[in-house]
Amino acid sequence: MDGKMLARLGAIIFVAVAITATAIEMTRKEEAPVSAPANLQQAARNPLREEQHRCQQLGQKAADDSECMRAWAETRDRFLGRTPAPSPPFQNEGH
Template sequence: MDGKLLARLGAIVFVAIVITATAIEMTRKDDALTSPPVRAIQPADDPLREGQLRCQELGQKAADDPQCLRVWSETRARFLGRTRAPAAPASNSGEGR
């Protein structure tokens, strides 16, 4: 068999396989379209999200804002999957004694 003939035969077989695979894929029912996409549900009143929006509005001033630094720290912890201990409430002198 000649090399050119073998190359042509291989190309024809390849094209036939591609056409067959395409026809099979087009006739197959797509299960992904029947099920709704999965989305993470965020609570409507997320205080962390509200803090992020506030810091976004501050712009460059947010880099010096202690609240924004706390919000960014909590955001990093949430993103990385770390659980943070709740911050100790500010102590009021004389209360609770």
């Protein structure tokens, strides 16, 4: 087998693989986009999340805000999987 014949054979195999991959991709069914679950919509009304956003807007002053400290402590405990302190869960009290 000379070099030209080997190059032609390689090109034919490459084209055959490309055509096969294209045919497979074209026959795949597209999955319908998943709508946002209901629990994500409820997260928008989460008072802890709202307080976190308020604290974020305060910037450096949030370090002196007791409500921000309480919200951050609850967030940290939730993230780490700790049992919350005996105090009641965070409730947004008009902020």
